[in-house]
Amino acid sequence: MIRVAVLGSTGSIGRSTLAVLGRHPDRFEVVGLAANRSVADLAAQVETVRPATAVVADEAALASNSPPGGRTKWRSGWDQVVALAGSDDVDVVVNALVGAAGLEPTLVALGAGKRLALANKESLVAGGPLVLEAAEDGGGELVPVDSEHSAILQCIEGARGGCVARLVLTASGGPFRGWNPKRLRDVGPVDALRHPTWDMGAKITVDSATLANKALEVIEAHYLYGMAYDSIDVVVHPQSIVHSFVEFVDGSVLAQVGEPTMELPILYALSYPERLEDPTLRTFDPVSASPLTFEAVDHACFPLFGLGVAAGRRGGSAPAAFNAANEVAVEAFLEERIRFDEMADVVAESIDRTCTGNVTDLGDVLEADREARATTREAVERRARR
Numbered sequence: 001m002i003r004v005a006v007l008g009s010t011g012s013i014g015r016s017t018l019a020v021l022g023r024h025p026d027r028f029e030v031v032g033l034a035a036n037r038s039v040a041d042l043a044a045q046v047e048t049v050r051p052a053t054a055v056v057a058d059e060a061a062l063a064s065n066s067p068p069g070g071r072t073k074w075r076s077g078w079d080q081v082v083a084l085a086g087s088d089d090v091d092v093v094v095n096a097l098v099g100a101a102g103l104e105p106t107l108v109a110l111g112a113g114k115r116l117a118l119a120n121k122e123s124l125v126a127g128g129p130l131v132l133e134a135a136e137d138g139g140g141e142l143v144p145v146d147s148e149h150s151a152i153l154q155c156i157e158g159a160r161g162g163c164v165a166r167l168v169l170t171a172s173g174g175p176f177r178g179w180n181p182k183r184l185r186d187v188g189p190v191d192a193l194r195h196p197t198w199d200m201g202a203k204i205t206v207d208s209a210t211l212a213n214k215a216l217e218v219i220e221a222h223y224l225y226g227m228a229y230d231s232i233d234v235v236v237h238p239q240s241i242v243h244s245f246v247e248f249v250d251g252s253v254l255a256q257v258g259e260p261t262m263e264l265p266i267l268y269a270l271s272y273p274e275r276l277e278d279p280t281l282r283t284f285d286p287v288s289a290s291p292l293t294f295e296a297v298d299h300a301c302f303p304l305f306g307l308g309v310a311a312g313r314r315g316g317s318a319p320a321a322f323n324a325a326n327e328v329a330v331e332a333f334l335e336e337r338i339r340f341d342e343m344a345d346v347v348a349e350s351i352d353r354t355c356t357g358n359v360t361d362l363g364d365v366l367e368a369d370r371e372a373r374a375t376t377r378e379a380v381e382r383r384a385r386r
């Protein structure tokens with residue numbers, strides 16, 4: 001039995017992960033769940049899954065709710081989330097937390113030699129060099145959950161080193177594909193949260209609408225597959241059927257295709273390199289999926305994409321600063337304190353004002369993250385007061 005802990009079990013990826021695990025009870029046992037403050041949702045999951053441990057990061061949230069009794073030990077506090085990631089009683093950690101907060105459990109899980117099924121791309125963006133080092137030193141195994149990166153992993157399986165020439169990540173284009181910058185001034189959170197092909201948490205849905213998500217994924221691909229930024233391209237593919245292309249040195253191109261569901265990449269991250277039978281997921285029909293179309297990224301409409309990739313290219317703590325600034329900008333947009341197009345403005349301003357340098361330890365990442373959040377908040381305040 002493979003013992004699994006799901007961090008962020010009450011979120012979109014967390015719920016999909018539990019659905020997948022529930023279909024393979026002979027293979028996986030859920031031993032730990034963690035959420036931030038959704039105690040009632042977590043309690044309902046505990047009733048069904050009966051894990052050994054359930055953690056609520058927000059201590060006040062657990063204190064003001066009474067979780068069910070039974071065999072599950074309830075714990076609270078961020079330290080307990082991190083402890084679950086490194087627990088001796090866990091073989092696989094699914095990191096489905098949102099934001100750079102996910103970095104610490106990522107480092108701890110890899111440092112403790114576990115398989116890390118990583119949905120929390122922000123941890124790799126913010127602390128890429130540290131994440132790779134933790135895996136190397138601790139013997140942990142990093143397997144992506146993001147559908148594009150899972151697609152790449154599936155395409156390069158069995159390929160010899162050095163034969164990959166280029167990665168092409170696909171992007172749905174989000175709800176505002178084909179719009180112009182003027183029209184984008186007036187969109188609000190409700191419009192941005194209406195994603196055409198994927199049903200996801202709020203933060204990644206806004207990131208998909210601005211294409212900041214695709215910049216995060218380019219950086220993620222750079223670290224996961226050791227590819228130079230010049231060899232990672234992005235193409236808009238509104239149907240979200242092709243999840244990525246891999247071009248090899250001889251010109252051959254492989255793609256992984258399938259209906260847009262996160263359950264498949266989650267299952268693959270859990271079973272890799274094996275494949276488990278799952279009739280629920282076998283629904284692909286090429287005729288109903290056609291036609292498949294591809295177009296270039298519109299940089300004028302979606303400047304956060306270019307800003308993010310530029311931060312990735314700068315390296316060091318610049319991606320951590322970009323990620324932190326973007327998190328603050330998304331929050332301010334969702335609170336209707338800044339407009340959709342101002343997210344890129346405040347992130348650009350923050351990047352200009354944040355000192356970034358090499359990343360030698362977690363302190364360097366946290367410092368860039370802290371400074372970028374502070375400068376972005378100032379930029380938001382100035383706009384919100386107008």
Ligand SMILES: NC(=O)c1ccc[n+]([C@@H]2O[C@H](COP(=O)([O-])OP(=O)(O)OC[C@H]3O[C@@H](n4cnc5c(N)ncnc54)[C@H](OP(=O)(O)O)[C@@H]3O)[C@@H](O)[C@H]2O)c1
Nearest residue numbers: 008010011012013035036037038057097119120121200201
């Ligand atoms: N959703 C997708 O389809 C998708 C696809 C690819 C990649 N991803 C990535 O997967 C990650 C999760 O995305 P999501 O859409 O599932 O997000 P989500 O729906 O917002 O869920 C986030 C989860 O993390 C928990 N959480 C947040 N902060 C926490 C903290 N400090 N301590 C403990 N738990 C915390 C939340 O708990 P509460 O419920 O208590 O707030 C919730 O369970 C993101 O990095 C995203 O980019 C998502």
